[in-house]
Amino acid sequence: MAIEPMETAYSPLYAQVKAILVERIGSGLWKPGEMIPNEFMLASEFNVSQGTVRKALIALEAEKLIDRQQGRGTYVARHTSEKSLFHFFRLVGLDDQRVTPTSRVLSQKTVAAGKEMAKALDVEAATKLHCITRVRDMAGVPAIFERIYVPQALMPSLEIKPGACMVDEMYVIYQEQFGVTIAHASERLGAVAASAEQAKLLAVAQGAPLLEITRIGRNVSKKPVEFRVSRCRTDMFRYATEIT
Numbered sequence: 051m052a053i054e055p056m057e058t059a060y061s062p063l064y065a066q067v068k069a070i071l072v073e074r075i076g077s078g079l080w081k082p083g084e085m086i087p088n089e090f091m092l093a094s095e096f097n098v099s100q101g102t103v104r105k106a107l108i109a110l111e112a113e114k115l116i117d118r119q120q121g122r123g124t125y126v127a128r129h130t131s132e133k134s135l136f137h138f139f140r141l142v143g144l145d146d147q148r149v150t151p152t153s154r155v156l157s158q159k160t161v162a163a164g165k166e167m168a169k170a171l172d173v174e175a176a177t178k179l180h181c182i183t184r185v186r187d188m189a190g191v192p193a194i195f196e197r198i199y200v201p202q203a204l205m206p207s208l209e210i211k212p213g214a215c216m217v218d219e220m221y222v223i224y225q226e227q228f229g230v231t232i233a234h235a236s237e238r239l240g241a242v243a244a245s246a247e248q249a250k251l252l253a254v255a256q257g258a259p260l261l262e263i264t265r266i267g268r269n270v271s272k273k274p275v276e277f278r279v280s281r282c283r284t285d286m287f288r289y290a291t292e293i294t
Contacts, residue, residue: 063098063102064102064103064105064106064109065106065109067092067096067098067102067103067106068106068109068110070096071086071092071106071107071110072110072115072270072271073271075115075116075126075231075270076231076269076270076271078229080126081126081229082126082127082128082129082225082226082229082231083125083126083128084125084126085123085124085125086116086123086124086125086126088123088124089103089104089107107124113233113234114127114137114233115127115231115233115270127231128225129219129221129222129224129225129226129231129232138221138232138235139151140237140263140289140290140291141188141193141194141282141287141288141289141290142287142288142289142290143188143189143286143287143288144286144287144288146290149188149189150188151186151187151188151193151194152186152187152215152216153184153185153186153187153215153216154184154185154186154187154213154214154215154216155182155183155184155210155211155212155213155214155215155216156183156184156185156212156251157181157182157183157212158180158181158182158183158209158210158211158212159181160178160179160180160181160202161178161179161181161199162175162176162177162178162179163175163176163177163178163179163199163201167179167199167277170266170274170277171199171201171266171274171275171276171277172273172274173201177201177202177203178201178202178203179199179200179201179202180198180199180200180201180202180205180208181197181198181199182197182198182199182210182220183195183196183197183198184196184198184210184216185251185252186280188287191253191283191286192251192252192253192283193252193282193283193286193287194252194280194281194282194283195247195248195251195252195260195280195281196278196279196280196281197278197279198220198276198277198278199276199277199278200224200275200276200277201275204228204230204275205224205227205228205230207227208223208227208228210223220276221267224275224276230269230275231269231270232267232268232269232275232276233268233269233270233272234267234268234269234272235265235266235267235268236265236266236268237263237264237265238263238264238265239261239262239263239264239289240261240262240264241259241260241261241262242259242260242262242281243256243257243258243259243260244256244257244258244259244260244281248260248281252281252283254283254285258283258284258285259284260281260282260283260284261281261282261283261284261288261289262279262280262281262282263279263280263281263282263289264277264278264279264280265277265278265279265280
């Protein structure tokens, strides 16, 4: 597949190469953990320079879509629980120390997407969604009450058993069981008061202040595939991020 050797202000050659590589990852042609062709092979296929391919790969690496291993090759990135937490989880203790959360599943049910939820997930209103409710503990302390929504059509056999302690992160499950890689996310923060249910589960007073994190998770093609709402204790934990 040769790429027309012409750059524009809007679509330089490396961006065209990158777009093709992203499509191959997103379509499942290249699977998580699979080695992809080297720079020389890709340059020959697309009829571009190795420098152009290298620039595209650097951009993909920056987006955590590939792992480049010196002397071994380049692989499609695979989610692990550790990687998912490091990349997407922002809650820390008041001493700024990172704590690995554990998850207790409370329920899974089917719900119909309301107008706002449908818009967030880019689906039709009333689309059937999996709704998973869980509590996440940090250092043995209930820290986060969370609801997660994903379209049933995207992951028809998704099943998270209530009462189970989750070993894998949701993003690992999406990728390994359904070939859906969460590569991008946008979050919005707000302050809310704990409901009676949330207060009981998080061991705080009803009406206590909670940090609400609303996240839309997107696949490698930046299509929304998950909507989650996390309500977090603020007396023992806080949100932390680095800006570089």
